Structure formats: C-alpha cells, structure tokens
Amino acid sequence: MRKTLNVLGLVSLALLLAASALAGDEGGGKKLDGKKLFKEVCKGCHGAEAPAGEYAPMFLIQEQWTKFFAEDYATTHKGLTVSESDTTKVLDAITPEMLEAIRAFCLEGAADSEHPMTCG
Ligand code: HEC
Incomplete structure (x- = not known):
C-alpha cells in the first residue's frame, strides 16, 4: 500500500511539472x-x-x-x-x-x- 502511494505521488508530481512547463510556454514564452x-x-x-x-x-x-x-x-x-x-x-x-x-x-x-x- 505504501509503495502504491509513493508511485502515485511521483506520477502526480510529474504531471504537475509537465503542466507548469506547458503553462510557462503559453504565458511567458519567447x-x-x-x-x-x-x-x-x-x-x-x-x-x-x-x-x-x-x-x-x-x-x-x-x-x-x-x-x-x-x-x-x-x-x-x-x-x-x-x-x-x-x-x-x-x-x-x-x-x-x-x-x-x-x-x-x-x-x-x-x-x-x-x-x-x-x-x-
Ligand atoms: C491609450 C490609447 C491608445 C493606445 C493603447 C494606442 N493608441 Fe494609437 N493612437 C491613440 C491616439 C489618441 C492617437 C492620435 C494621436 C494624434 O493624433 O496625435 C493614436 C494614433 C495612432 C495612429 C495614427 C498615426 C499616429 O501616429 O498618429 C496609429 C497608426 C496608431 N495609433 C496605432 C496604434 C497601435 C498599433 C497601437 C498598439 C501598439 C496603439 N496605437 C495603441 C491612442 C492609443
């Protein structure tokens, strides 16, 4: 159970990072x-x-x-x-x-x- 939670945590962190990278491109992009x-x-x-x-x-x-x-x-x-x-x-x-x-x-x-x- 603990392991599953950790994996989920990592996945959501990765999604969060991807999302903010995308947002960055749209807003303050070059x-x-x-x-x-x-x-x-x-x-x-x-x-x-x-x-x-x-x-x-x-x-x-x-x-x-x-x-x-x-x-x-x-x-x-x-x-x-x-x-x-x-x-x-x-x-x-x-x-x-x-x-x-x-x-x-x-x-x-x-x-x-x-x-x-x-x-x-
Ligand atoms: C706060 C209002 C305002 C904004 C924002 C503004 N203008 Fe103007 N613009 C004016 C006014 C007032 C004049 C008339 C100036 C005059 O007759 O001396 C004018 C004149 C002009 C003219 C006629 C030529 C000249 O230099 O008088 C052009 C072309 C023009 N503006 C384009 C733009 C463009 C492109 C933008 C966006 C980058 C822009 N304006 C932003 C108010 C504005």
Missing part, C-alpha cells in the same frame, strides 16, 4: 502573439468608432506601418495612459518585445501584404 496583443493593447483605443481612429493591419500599407513604428509611435503615443483608471503610460505598458510582435503582425496583415487583415 514568441509573443502579435495578433492577440494588437487586440488587447491597441484595439482598446483603436476599435470601431474610437475617437483615436479605428486601426487594423490592413488600414495601412507596409511602408506606413514601418514608418509608424520606427518614428511616429513614440511621439504620438508618448503622453497617453492605458486608461482613465490605469494611469500607466502606454509607452511603459507595452514592452519592446510586445511592440515588436505587434509590428510584425501589422506588417504581415498590411493592405499591400499577401493576406490583408481586418482586425487584430
């Missing part, structure tokens, strides 16, 4: 999901009828997205906070890694790309 981030981060201010203007990858061509991320974003989004209740600066809330993933998604779905994408 490859960030640009589409998901665009939805979560950008769409909050750039959804349909948003005062800041609606934006989706296919709203601009690749050249415009490249210029936006390289030059304009840092200036035009500088003073903005995440929301009225969350006063974290947008520029701080979006890490360089997140921004890179979003940039890649926008370029991939730009108006002149192979697969223009309507929404993040």
